[in-house]
Amino acid sequence: MGTEERTPASATKRTTRSAVLSPPPKSSNHPSISDGFLFSGDRVSLDTLLSGLPGRRSQVLETLQLIGPVSSPMLPILVYGGASTGKTATVLRIFRHLHRPFVYSSCRTCYCPRVLFDSVLNQLLLHRRSDENGYASAKKCDRASDFVNLLRDALVRAINLIRAGSKEKTRVGEGEMIYLVFDNLEAVRSWDKGASVISLLLRLHDLLRMPEVGLIYISSATPDAYYGSTGSIEPIPVHFPDYNVNEVFDILMLNQTNPKLYSTFLSAVLKPFCRITRRVDELWIALKALFKKYCEPLSDLNVVPDEGMKRRLFNGIQPHLAAALNEVFYVPSYASLEEREGVNSRRGTVRKLSGKEVISDLDFHMSVSAKYLLISAFLSSRNPATLDAALFDSTGGSDNRKRKRRSSQMSIEKKDVVAEDMLIKGPGSFPLERLLAIYQCITSVMEGEFDEEQQPEDGVAMDGGKIGLMSDVLLQLSTLCNANFIIRSGTCPLEGSTRFRSTIDEDLALKVSRSINFPLAKYICRR
Amino acid sequence: MAAEKALALLRSRLCDVSFAHGAFKSSPDSNYSKLKFIISNSIAEGCNNSVLLLGPRGSGKIAVVELALRDLSAEYPDMICMIRLNGLLHSDDNCGLKEIARQLCLEHQLIFSKMASSDDNSQFMLDMLRECGLAHKTIIFLLDEFDLFIQGKQRLLYSLLDAMQTLSSQAVVIGVSCRLDADKLLEKRVRSRFSHRKLLFVPPTTEDLKVLLNHVLYLPENSPFPSNYVKEFNSRIKSILGDKKFNEALNSLSDVDGTFSNVLRFLYQAVSYMDLASGLLTLQNFKSALLCTQKQPKLDIVKDASVLELYILVCMNRLETKEQNSYNFNSILKEYNAIHEAYKTSDHYSRTVCLRAYEHLLERELICFVDGKGRHLSTECRPVKLLISFSELCQGLKSNSSCPAILQKLLDRESFK
Numbered sequence: 001m002g003t004e005e006r007t008p009a010s011a012t013k014r015t016t017r018s019a020v021l022s023p024p025p026k027s028s029n030h031p032s033i034s035d036g037f038l039f040s041g042d043r044v045s046l047d048t049l050l051s052g053l054p055g056r057r058s059q060v061l062e063t064l065q066l067i068g069p070v071s072s073p074m075l076p077i078l079v080y081g082g083a084s085t086g087k088t089a090t091v092l093r094i095f096r097h098l099h100r101p102f103v104y105s106s107c108r109t110c111y112c113p114r115v116l117f118d119s120v121l122n123q124l125l126l127h128r129r130s131d132e133n134g135y136a137s138a139k140k141c142d143r144a145s146d147f148v149n150l151l152r153d154a155l156v157r158a159i160n161l162i163r164a165g166s167k168e169k170t171r172v173g174e175g176e177m178i179y180l181v182f183d184n185l186e187a188v189r190s191w192d193k194g195a196s197v198i199s200l201l202l203r204l205h206d207l208l209r210m211p212e213v214g215l216i217y218i219s220s221a222t223p224d225a226y227y228g229s230t231g232s233i234e235p236i237p238v239h240f241p242d243y244n245v246n247e248v249f250d251i252l253m254l255n256q257t258n259p260k261l262y263s264t265f266l267s268a269v270l271k272p273f274c275r276i277t278r279r280v281d282e283l284w285i286a287l288k289a290l291f292k293k294y295c296e297p298l299s300d301l302n303v304v305p306d307e308g309m310k311r312r313l314f315n316g317i318q319p320h321l322a323a324a325l326n327e328v329f330y331v332p333s334y335a336s337l338e339e340r341e342g343v344n345s346r347r348g349t350v351r352k353l354s355g356k357e358v359i360s361d362l363d364f365h366m367s368v369s370a371k372y373l374l375i376s377a378f379l380s381s382r383n384p385a386t387l388d389a390a391l392f393d394s395t396g397g398s399d400n401r402k403r404k405r406r407s408s409q410m411s412i413e414k415k416d417v418v419a420e421d422m423l424i425k426g427p428g429s430f431p432l433e434r435l436l437a438i439y440q441c442i443t444s445v446m447e448g449e450f451d452e453e454q455q456p457e458d459g460v461a462m463d464g465g466k467i468g469l470m471s472d473v474l475l476q477l478s479t480l481c482n483a484n485f486i487i488r489s490g491t492c493p494l495e496g497s498t499r500f501r502s503t504i505d506e507d508l509a510l511k512v513s514r515s516i517n518f519p520l521a522k523y524i525c526r527r
Numbered sequence: 528m529a530a531e532k533a534l535a536l537l538r539s540r541l542c543d544v545s546f547a548h549g550a551f552k553s554s555p556d557s558n559y560s561k562l563k564f565i566i567s568n569s570i571a572e573g574c575n576n577s578v579l580l581l582g583p584r585g586s587g588k589i590a591v592v593e594l595a596l597r598d599l600s601a602e603y604p605d606m607i608c609m610i611r612l613n614g615l616l617h618s619d620d621n622c623g624l625k626e627i628a629r630q631l632c633l634e635h636q637l638i639f640s641k642m643a644s645s646d647d648n649s650q651f652m653l654d655m656l657r658e659c660g661l662a663h664k665t666i667i668f669l670l671d672e673f674d675l676f677i678q679g680k681q682r683l684l685y686s687l688l689d690a691m692q693t694l695s696s697q698a699v700v701i702g703v704s705c706r707l708d709a710d711k712l713l714e715k716r717v718r719s720r721f722s723h724r725k726l727l728f729v730p731p732t733t734e735d736l737k738v739l740l741n742h743v744l745y746l747p748e749n750s751p752f753p754s755n756y757v758k759e760f761n762s763r764i765k766s767i768l769g770d771k772k773f774n775e776a777l778n779s780l781s782d783v784d785g786t787f788s789n790v791l792r793f794l795y796q797a798v799s800y801m802d803l804a805s806g807l808l809t810l811q812n813f814k815s816a817l818l819c820t821q822k823q824p825k826l827d828i829v830k831d832a833s834v835l836e837l838y839i840l841v842c843m844n845r846l847e848t849k850e851q852n853s854y855n856f857n858s859i860l861k862e863y864n865a866i867h868e869a870y871k872t873s874d875h876y877s878r879t880v881c882l883r884a885y886e887h888l889l890e891r892e893l894i895c896f897v898d899g900k901g902r903h904l905s906t907e908c909r910p911v912k913l914l915i916s917f918s919e920l921c922q923g924l925k926s927n928s929s930c931p932a933i934l935q936k937l938l939d940r941e942s943f944k
Contacts, residue, residue: 065799068535071535072538073538073539073543074538074542075541075792082828144616145617145622148616200615203615206589207613211543222892224824236796237819237824239824244928245929275835276880276884277833325880326879426855
């Protein structure tokens with residue numbers, strides 16, 4: 001097994017999907033077949049192939065059978081299954097095992113037909129984009145018809161090369177077949193004119209009429225997702241089911257430095273995690289942090305745990321387990337990662353794990369006026385426009401007794417209906433004028449407060465004053481729109497002006513307001 | 528070794544569609560014979576012709592054309608020139624003319640100019656038709672996906688068929704389509720120039736299938752294989768073909784889709800599963816191939832779903848039976864929390880975790896957003912719907928090994944309502 005195979009399947013899949021494929025860059029200008037169509041490493045035996053892919057034994061064998069023996073033609077096959085079930089890894093490793101020439105292109109990285117066509121043709125013509133050729137592709141093709149013609153020519157050339165190689169006994173690959181692998185076929189559906197591209201790809205077998213070409217499609221969508229497209233011919237489906245708990249266990253156990261310790265850890269924590277997700281890539285990240293915690297009491301990481309220690313370690317991890325389960329999909333930002341790696345790493349982690357209320361800092365930087373704008377957008381999305389006058393009167397919303405009485409007068413049923421309505425509709429939309437009015441209100445209120453209390457906490461807001469905060473509001477607004485904090489939600493049919501909608505939830509709004517000492521809670525209308 | 532060779536032989540037979548249709552060559556009223564007659568008539572008499580081949584996908588239309596042309600070009604060497612167009616690629620008129628010009632150039636060793644205009648190409652086509660007519664060479668235009676050529680202004684079809692009205696040309700236009708009403712879609716000026724010959728392709732009958740199976744699966748008697756291996760292999764095939772269970776399998780396959788390509792795909796799979804050690808096909812091979820064609824991907828996904836994802840599915844189902852006209856993630860979460868309050872389940876997770884599980888379901892296409900675009904709403908607020916039926920959900924929950932009992936109970940209660 002090559003060196004890059006040492007990491008577990010999940011990691012390999014993500015980090016080396018393209019790296020595995022692209023052969024190491026060579027200085028020679030005339031690449032040979034060996035570094036164009038084949039893995040550079042040695043051939044892998046069937047046993048290594050099967051042991052490297054735990055839980056995929058029957059799928060590997062079935063795919064091998066369908067691909068067939070050396071130089072035997074094949075019908076197109078469609079490998080499908082959910083995300084993180086080892087589809088790509090399996091197919092690529094099978095080709096490493098078979099040692100046959102193939103061309104791999106992913107419809108996700110090749111994001112439009114043209115790039116996809118270029119990628120396939122470049123690989124077939126052994127063309128590498130470089131400084132010398134100005135990073136140009138081997139052939140230019142925009143149309144599907146040109147692509148099919150060029151592809152046929154390129155395939156004939158490639159097959160002749162392979163045949164010549166096998167005749168001269170300088171053979172690098174097995175057999176006289178060449179395989180085209182199209183990964184992430186499901187991504188094509190969302191392309192512009194995706195249906196026609198899909199039918200083109202699925203009918204390549206008929207269009208080319210070359211028995212020397214094998215076609216393999218990899219998709220995370222089920223075969224019935226492709227029925228609708230015109231002219232599609234069904235490939236033979238090969239289903240990759242999700243891993244079960246034991247298989248996930250086996251995969252996570254791959255290449256561990258201390259297998260005994262890790263297996264006791266896994267047998268303690270894996271089951272509850274598997275109730276949430278069985279995707280290896282997500283579990284891998286979630287368990288990594290937890291394992292670090294698990295090992296904290298240990299001085300020597302190579303220790304073989306006995307019963308007593310197991311119990312002690314488990315007791316140590318128990319309180320964190322529930323919190324960790326709710327953090328399964330927590331993606332730490334770069335800044336908080338740094339903080340975690342820092343000196344007081346232990347305290348930081350505890351704070352992170354024990355609930356979101358404690359996290360007071362924002363993970364990103366934002367100017368003060370942008371923060372005000374964001375808060376006013378949140379308020380105008382959240383509160384009904386009719387209450388604006390009551391909230392933002394001359395006293396600046398400090399008088400909320402009146403509001404409370406009003407809401408208590410509402411009947412409970414009506415309250416439920418409104419709450420239900422809000423759940424369904426989400427944040428409301430608002431015109432620009434209302435946003436600016438609220439913005440002006442809250443900034444002026446804050447200035448007033450600063451003046452009275454003389455709090456030199458937020459220097460920018462004070463120094464900037466009215467002019468500073470108002471000057472580039474529209475600029476800030478477009479920035480927030482680009483960052484997806486606020487979205488444009490179509491135009492109002494009556495007024496014809498653009499309406500906006502804020503996407504942030506209450507937690508984030510509270511965080512932002514806390515960072516500028518703004519009493520947001522006073523202004524939120526609780527119905 | 529013999530087993531591997533036999534496998535390779537069978538696979539190459541099954542991958543080559545024309546081979547399978549060779550079984551019906553001899554019968555006089557097969558489409559093959561009719562088509563061959565039409566084309567050979569045109570070649571021998573020096574006249575123009577046009578014909579439509581209509582039939583469902585996978586019924587072997589193109590395969591029959593290929594087979595007929597292969598035989599005819601052996602019969603009349605150097606008298607046939609083949610131009611292939613596909614509606615998927617060349618339905619655009621300019622593009623189609625260009626492709627015709629390109630293939631004509633390729634066929635006659637002329638230099639093709641990419642810069643030639645559509646007019647030039649069309650003129651070139653007319654000239655070539657005349658020249659070939661004078662040289663008694665027949666040009667055959669094979670238009671696959673014929674219905675896609677009809678979608679536009681039909682300029683390509685018109686100029687092609689109009690050119691064939693002259694006496695000097697000698698050409699055959701073969702249109703291949705899976706739309707049975709393809710000729711009704713033609714414009715009047717095109718229809719009047721089209722000879723209304725139609726060959727209809729129907730799925731094979733049981734007798735046809737038998738002929739096909741015999742043709743494809745038996746190893747040839749006089750072959751490089753050891754004779755006792757051939758004898759054993761063929762006798763095994765005979766016993767399988769006569770088996771009642773095999774015929775049941777074949778029937779259930781053709782009940783769903785009885786076209787040639789589907790049967791061939793089924794055979795290909797069965798042959799691929801052949802055990803190389805024994806070198807013989809077994810009934811089990813065919814059975815597992817049949818199982819593979821009868822998969823229900825949606826059910827498989829429910830079977831694979833994690834417990835939290837199942838909770839969300841059940842919540843959605845409850846909301847749908849409550850006849851709420853639309854609901855989104857927020858209302859699902861409310862329902863989820865309500866279930867938790869009522870039954871005190873152990874699987875209660877935070878909002879973010881639920882949201883991710885919800886996104887998994889979207890990714891797996893078990894649920895989808897109701898509105899197509901919805902770009903101005905975040906994921907939580909967009910209304911969704913289930914893409915599986917109630918019975919599918921029930922079946923999926925039953926087959927899911929980790930499904931908690933409470934979900935089953937909740938769902939059973941729904942079914943009584």
